[in-house]
Amino acid sequence: MKKRIWAAIATALGLLAGAGASAAYPEKPIQLIVPYGAGGSTDLLARAVATVAPKYFPQPVVVVNKGGGGGIPGRVEVVRAKPDGYTLLFGWGSGEDLVVPHQRKLPYDLFTDFETVCRLSIHSIALAVPASSPYKSLADLVKAAKGKEYVTASVSTKGASVDVTFLLFGKAAGIKVNTIPGAGGADAITKLVGGHVDFGGGHPSEILPHMKAGRLRALAVALENRDGSIPDVPTFKEQGFDVVTAGSVKGVAAPKGTPKEVIAYLEKKFQEVANDAEFKKIMGDLGQPVDYMNAADYKVWFKKSYDQFGSLYKTLGIETK
Amino acid sequence: MFEFAGLLQGFEVAFTPVNLMWCLIGCLLGTAVGVLPGLGPAATIALLLPISMKMGTPVTAIILMSGVFYGAMYGGSTTSILLKLPGEAASVVTCIDGYQMARNGRAGAALGVAAIGSFVAGTVGVIGMTMMAPPLAEAALKFGPPEYFSLTVLGLLLATYLTGESALKGLIMAVIGLILGCVGLDPLSGAVRFDFGITALQSNLDFVTLAMGLFGVGEILYSLEKAGAATLVTTRIERIFPTLADLARSKWAMVRGSVIGFLVGILPGGGAVLSSLVSYAVEKKASKHPEEFGKGAIEGVAGPESANNAAASSSFIPLLTLGIPGNASTAMIFAALLIHGITPGPFLIKEHADVFWGVVASMYLGNVVLLILNLPLIGIWVQLLRVPYAFMAPMIMVLTLVGVYSVNNSAFDIWVMLFMGVCGYVARKLKFDLGPLLLAFVLGPIMERSLRQALLMSNGKADIFFTHPISAALLGIAALFVLYNLRLAWRKRREAGAGAQPQQEAPQPRKE
Amino acid sequence: MKSWQRYAGVFLLALAGVVIQQSFWVLRLFDHGQPGSGLMPFGLGVILAVLAVILIATNLGTDAAPEPFWEPKAWVRPLLALAITVLFAWLFDDVGAITSVVVLVACWLFLVERKGALVSAGTAAATGLVVWLVFERFLQTPFPRGLLF
Numbered sequence: 001m002k003k004r005i006w007a008a009i010a011t012a013l014g015l016l017a018g019a020g021a022s023a024a025y026p027e028k029p030i031q032l033i034v035p036y037g038a039g040g041s042t043d044l045l046a047r048a049v050a051t052v053a054p055k056y057f058p059q060p061v062v063v064v065n066k067g068g069g070g071g072i073p074g075r076v077e078v079v080r081a082k083p084d085g086y087t088l089l090f091g092w093g094s095g096e097d098l099v100v101p102h103q104r105k106l107p108y109d110l111f112t113d114f115e116t117v118c119r120l121s122i123h124s125i126a127l128a129v130p131a132s133s134p135y136k137s138l139a140d141l142v143k144a145a146k147g148k149e150y151v152t153a154s155v156s157t158k159g160a161s162v163d164v165t166f167l168l169f170g171k172a173a174g175i176k177v178n179t180i181p182g183a184g185g186a187d188a189i190t191k192l193v194g195g196h197v198d199f200g201g202g203h204p205s206e207i208l209p210h211m212k213a214g215r216l217r218a219l220a221v222a223l224e225n226r227d228g229s230i231p232d233v234p235t236f237k238e239q240g241f242d243v244v245t246a247g248s249v250k251g252v253a254a255p256k257g258t259p260k261e262v263i264a265y266l267e268k269k270f271q272e273v274a275n276d277a278e279f280k281k282i283m284g285d286l287g288q289p290v291d292y293m294n295a296a297d298y299k300v301w302f303k304k305s306y307d308q309f310g311s312l313y314k315t316l317g318i319e320t321k
Numbered sequence: 322m323f324e325f326a327g328l329l330q331g332f333e334v335a336f337t338p339v340n341l342m343w344c345l346i347g348c349l350l351g352t353a354v355g356v357l358p359g360l361g362p363a364a365t366i367a368l369l370l371p372i373s374m375k376m377g378t379p380v381t382a383i384i385l386m387s388g389v390f391y392g393a394m395y396g397g398s399t400t401s402i403l404l405k406l407p408g409e410a411a412s413v414v415t416c417i418d419g420y421q422m423a424r425n426g427r428a429g430a431a432l433g434v435a436a437i438g439s440f441v442a443g444t445v446g447v448i449g450m451t452m453m454a455p456p457l458a459e460a461a462l463k464f465g466p467p468e469y470f471s472l473t474v475l476g477l478l479l480a481t482y483l484t485g486e487s488a489l490k491g492l493i494m495a496v497i498g499l500i501l502g503c504v505g506l507d508p509l510s511g512a513v514r515f516d517f518g519i520t521a522l523q524s525n526l527d528f529v530t531l532a533m534g535l536f537g538v539g540e541i542l543y544s545l546e547k548a549g550a551a552t553l554v555t556t557r558i559e560r561i562f563p564t565l566a567d568l569a570r571s572k573w574a575m576v577r578g579s580v581i582g583f584l585v586g587i588l589p590g591g592g593a594v595l596s597s598l599v600s601y602a603v604e605k606k607a608s609k610h611p612e613e614f615g616k617g618a619i620e621g622v623a624g625p626e627s628a629n630n631a632a633a634s635s636s637f638i639p640l641l642t643l644g645i646p647g648n649a650s651t652a653m654i655f656a657a658l659l660i661h662g663i664t665p666g667p668f669l670i671k672e673h674a675d676v677f678w679g680v681v682a683s684m685y686l687g688n689v690v691l692l693i694l695n696l697p698l699i700g701i702w703v704q705l706l707r708v709p710y711a712f713m714a715p716m717i718m719v720l721t722l723v724g725v726y727s728v729n730n731s732a733f734d735i736w737v738m739l740f741m742g743v744c745g746y747v748a749r750k751l752k753f754d755l756g757p758l759l760l761a762f763v764l765g766p767i768m769e770r771s772l773r774q775a776l777l778m779s780n781g782k783a784d785i786f787f788t789h790p791i792s793a794a795l796l797g798i799a800a801l802f803v804l805y806n807l808r809l810a811w812r813k814r815r816e817a818g819a820g821a822q823p824q825q826e827a828p829q830p831r832k833e
Numbered sequence: 834m835k836s837w838q839r840y841a842g843v844f845l846l847a848l849a850g851v852v853i854q855q856s857f858w859v860l861r862l863f864d865h866g867q868p869g870s871g872l873m874p875f876g877l878g879v880i881l882a883v884l885a886v887i888l889i890a891t892n893l894g895t896d897a898a899p900e901p902f903w904e905p906k907a908w909v910r911p912l913l914a915l916a917i918t919v920l921f922a923w924l925f926d927d928v929g930a931i932t933s934v935v936v937l938v939a940c941w942l943f944l945v946e947r948k949g950a951l952v953s954a955g956t957a958a959a960t961g962l963v964v965w966l967v968f969e970r971f972l973q974t975p976f977p978r979g980l981l982f
Contacts, residue, residue: 038652196465285662507870545910715941
């Protein structure tokens with residue numbers, strides 16, 4: 001009798017909490033660890049995924065922000081997590097993975113501590129100035145900077161792709177750029193909008209709302225060709241500065257040792273999410289391109305981009321450790 | 322400026338049965354997570370995001386989420402007052418006098434004043450938002466790194482004078498709080514600091530863990546010293562509701578708290594925390610009986626609780642008019658708006674008038690709902706205090722232990738909390754006040770970030786803090802404040818010296 | 834209390850020493866001419882050291898009426914409760930959360946508060962049930978599993 005009441009209470013509560021009855025993976029909520037603060041571009045992407053995920057995953061997909069510390073603590077957390085597929089790194093392929101390892105030692109090994117799941121999106125890097133700024137093009141900016149001791153630029157995190165891109169720009173243009181790291185993309189943009197720095201930037205998704213509102217003016221984008229989400233903005237190359245970076249890539253990774261079938265399952269599910277019409281619409285609203293790539297291809301692509309950044313560092317002589 | 326037609330349209334939106342229902346649910350849920358330690362409003366809103374996509378219109382979703390946010394501000398004071406467990410940073414100051422009131426059998430009055438103050442402030446905040454959102458948001462943008470640094474310095478100085486037993490000890494605790502805020506990863510360079518080889522220390526310490534340990538566990542251990550008859554409430558619970566005299570006494574505290582909260586809350590970052598702090602300091606200076614502060618002064622509850630609620634309302638201003646979220650909760654709402662295809666920013670009011678005014682109107686309603694909801698709840702909360710402390714103590718301990726675990730799902734946090742509990746116990750025994758430590762811990766990262774950002778902006782020259790007018794003014798106020806207090810202390814010391822016998826605690830403080 | 838305040842001052846001075854040492858030699862104040870990781874902690878360490886010295890200086894001499902750190906026997910219950918809580922933290926990961934909660938409440942009531950065995954066990958079981966319902970079922974906290982649950 002008692003047992004029956006127990007079971008009844010348990011089921012009722014179970015239903016209330018939305019717990020499904022599937023035996024195999026996943027049998028509890030899956031955590032996407034976003035190693036940045038809420039409101040940044042990676043966070044927005046993760047939330048877009050979590051929003052459509054209930055259509056494809058039998059369990060809730062929960063976004064957990066572990067921001068700060070240059071994106072490292074969030075990654076450390078994933079490395080240390082149980083490799084059971086319930087803790088995933090979201091944002092695998094950001095500057096912290098492609099760029100930072102060339103600068104300093106990290107508390108984990110990039111290639112042996114993670115299991116690649118897939119790529120979801122690529123975010124290019126755009127340079128922007130406040131709308132009230134006198135600079136209308138990179139040439140204006142460089143001309144003004146040459147007359148000054150230094151110029152200031154707000155970037156999301158130190159050593160991340162935006163930071164490196166601006167340092168590369170400084171080198172290419174022969175000006176001194178003091179990059180000012182913040183607490184993530186949103187914080188950096190706030191400082192830029194407030195006019196506390198000479199220029200700044202980030203991913204199109206972060207600056208697009210302010211461009212529409214007439215608060216920011218994008219001057220250049222650091223891609224080989226123009227970015228589809230901001231087609232009016234010329235590239236650095238068009239303006240005579242050889243600044244091309246892979247930008248910030250957003251993928252998913254699991255801790256090393258996660259079972260093969262779990263990886264395959266996640267790969268398939270994320271592909272379904274990426275192809276979902278509602279997801280594509282949300283991503284369009286966010287100003288982020290959907291750019292899915294499966295685990296095998298992404299692994300190769302990742303290594304290639306990683307090496308590219310490495311040689312970039314050497315040729316430009318940026319401090320490495 | 323006052324767009325009456327817009328607001329009217331907003332009420333039409335808010336009064337539809339669906340929106341009314343979700344507003345109520347949001348407020349209920351918010352109160353619940355505010356009361357429960359551990360799970361905060363930001364996490365709750367995040368959990369609601371996928372559900373919100375299922376709702377027909379974005380207005381409904383935002384009404385629900387904002388209800389959770391300001392509802393949590395109402396609920397947050399409950400555990401601070403009853404159990405000295407601040408559930409969130411903005412309620413730390415409430416612990417000081419709120420808990421003392423509860424010990425004096427005036428828990429009902431404290432809770433009542435907190436609820437009424439929250440209502441007044443919430444309403445003031447929303448009215449302010451209706452009237453002057455855009456220009457204020459513009460002004461807040463003027464706060465760059467040097468301004469932030471100076472603001473946190475001023476805020477911390479105010480914090481050290483909070484309880485006033487000894488400014489020296491307050492200052493020491495504030496510095497320790499700032500140092501604890503440095504443990505873990507450097508916010509700017511990502512370097513590991515003070516981990517002493519313990520990997521779990523490499524991610525930064527968590528506020529809830531620290532607060533529960535220092536305040537909660539420390540308090541339990543301390544209260545266990547008095548064997549046997551010790552109860553949480555030393556005298557009988559006299560009345561459930563605040564008396565008219567209570568309200569008359571806290572009237573101006575609420576008004577001042579509302580205004581301070583509204584203005585400071587617009588600033589991104591530690592708005593709600595700073596505003597509760599500033600309000601407490603102002604109340605203490607304005608009060609005719611400053612000696613009652615720290616011993617259960619009702620203004621010490623009314624002011625800060627009003628301030629943090631007004632700040633919760635006004636933090637929507639930069640979000641909705643500039644597209645800049647100022648704290649974790651509004652960042653979640655920011656994400657929700659974007660996912661619904663609405664770009665927060667100056668065009669939101671024009672392009673999505675129904676959303677803007679609908680949410681504003683729902684906040685008017687929500688504040689009424691919360692007041693109606695919370696006043697009867699006070700009676701129930703106060704009954705909690707009738708549980709014998711012998712049973713309450715282990716229950717509170719379990720609640721803190723499990724609550725702390727549930728924040729990060731980390732057993733290491735339990736150990737950290739226990740360590741902090743022992744520290745809190747010893748500090749309590751040596752009459753060190755813990756309030757400044759916690760507040761410094763929250764403000765520390767903002768302070769350090771803005772200090773280093775400002776120095777980067779100026780290429781290493783410290784004069785940046787004095788050449789920026791707002792920053793210079795804030796530092797000037799801080800300097801005057803210190804000088805004034807030093808003078809006061811000097812005078813007191815001389816008087817005490819003239820009045821013969823130099824006793825233990827009395828003449829010692831106010832020295833730097 | 835003056836002697837205890839002095840001990841506290843010495844402890845704080847030692848703490849300041851560690852902070853200064855770490856931030857000056859390990860973290861370093863400047864990083865390529867820009868403010869580095871150690872800058873703020875170093876400043877804080879120096880301030881803390883100064884404050885600690887003032888604390889010691891203002892508490893020289895002896896009290897008119899010396900107060901012990903603990904009243905006679907006042908240390909028993911806090912330390913016992915602390916020991917039980919440490920036991921909880923130690924059991925938590927291996928034995929499971931709910932079991933640990935039951936053990937904590939039962940031991941606390943029985944040993945610290947000297948309640949009867951039946952009352953202690955009953956209250957403990959009820960607390961365990963409530964924690965299980967609220968945190969594990971409703972809030973879906975992924976508690977460590979162990980014996981029984």
